[in-house]
Amino acid sequence: MGRRRPVEASGAQRGAAVPAPDAGRPAARKPAAARYLLRVPSTEEVKERIERALPGARATVTDLTGGGDHLRAEVVYGGFAGLSRIEQHRLVYDVFDGEIGGAIHALSLKTSIEAPEGET
Amino acid sequence: MTDEQIRDEIQRAISEERVMLFMKGTPDMPRCGFSARVSQILNATGVDYAAMDILPDPRIRQQLSGLSGWPTIPQLFVKGELVGGCDIVTEMFESGELAQTLGVEQPGRAETPAPQAPAQAPPLQIE
Numbered sequence: 001m002g003r004r005r006p007v008e009a010s011g012a013q014r015g016a017a018v019p020a021p022d023a024g025r026p027a028a029r030k031p032a033a034a035r036y037l038l039r040v041p042s043t044e045e046v047k048e049r050i051e052r053a054l055p056g057a058r059a060t061v062t063d064l065t066g067g068g069d070h071l072r073a074e075v076v077y078g079g080f081a082g083l084s085r086i087e088q089h090r091l092v093y094d095v096f097d098g099e100i101g102g103a104i105h106a107l108s109l110k111t112s113i114e115a116p117e118g119e120t
Numbered sequence: 121m122t123d124e125q126i127r128d129e130i131q132r133a134i135s136e137e138r139v140m141l142f143m144k145g146t147p148d149m150p151r152c153g154f155s156a157r158v159s160q161i162l163n164a165t166g167v168d169y170a171a172m173d174i175l176p177d178p179r180i181r182q183q184l185s186g187l188s189g190w191p192t193i194p195q196l197f198v199k200g201e202l203v204g205g206c207d208i209v210t211e212m213f214e215s216g217e218l219a220q221t222l223g224v225e226q227p228g229r230a231e232t233p234a235p236q237a238p239a240q241a242p243p244l245q246i247e
Contacts (some may be wrong), residue, residue: 050183085204085205085211085212086190086203086208089204089207090190090206091203093190093191093192096191098191100191100192101181101185103191106154108207109207110207110211
């Protein structure tokens with residue numbers, strides 16, 4: 001938080017920092033332990049997954065605690081029309097089958113069919 | 121206790137208790153903010169309800185979510201129907217729908233004397 005982004009290096013400089021694939025010796029292998037089995041998806045990823053699974057939906061995802069595992073999603077989706085709140089929330093939960101309660105400790109939801117007043 | 125006995129116990133609670141809350145901890149000692157909020161809301165409505173702590177055995181939660189198709193805790197059931205978790209219960213409480221679902225008066229209205237609710241515009245409100 002508040003950390004300044006590094007100034008973008010030019011393409012040429014960035015390219016130079018990456019060793020060529022056939023640089024003579026084998027590339028160091030990533031240790032197997034670096035695989036995160038319960039990786040916490042980012043707010044951006046959660047937003048994209050909701051919007052991909054529910055075509056036409058718009059999702060706003062925020063991190064409630066800064067820890068990445070208590071997320072809130074506000075989802076506006078025409079397909080919610082005619083569904084009860086429970087059914088609307090289920091549609092969103094189903095996108096993250098098995099991850100809620102796991103990697104995502106909590107996903108707080110607010111669903112609506114139309115954008116709240118004052119928004120477009 | 122077998123998985124089946126746990127499931128039967130949950131099923132029994134859902135069908136026999138008119139207002140049934142599954143939560144982390146107990147209403148007196150909730151162990152999660154979301155569970156705490158829902159039990160406080162129920163307390164505020166004055167409704168009689170039963171609560172089950174899901175923490176003592178991880179299978180309680182597994183079986184409950186299997187039955188309800190709902191991944192998170194708390195879960196509130198009224199007359200055998202899943203009403204929702206913390207978000208939905210909070211929204212319904214704020215809109216007055218919850219009192220209707222529970223069959224109670226919305227607190228702060230009707231016969232409740234509404235202690236701090238001013239009858240008309242509050243006197244001298246400075247932004």
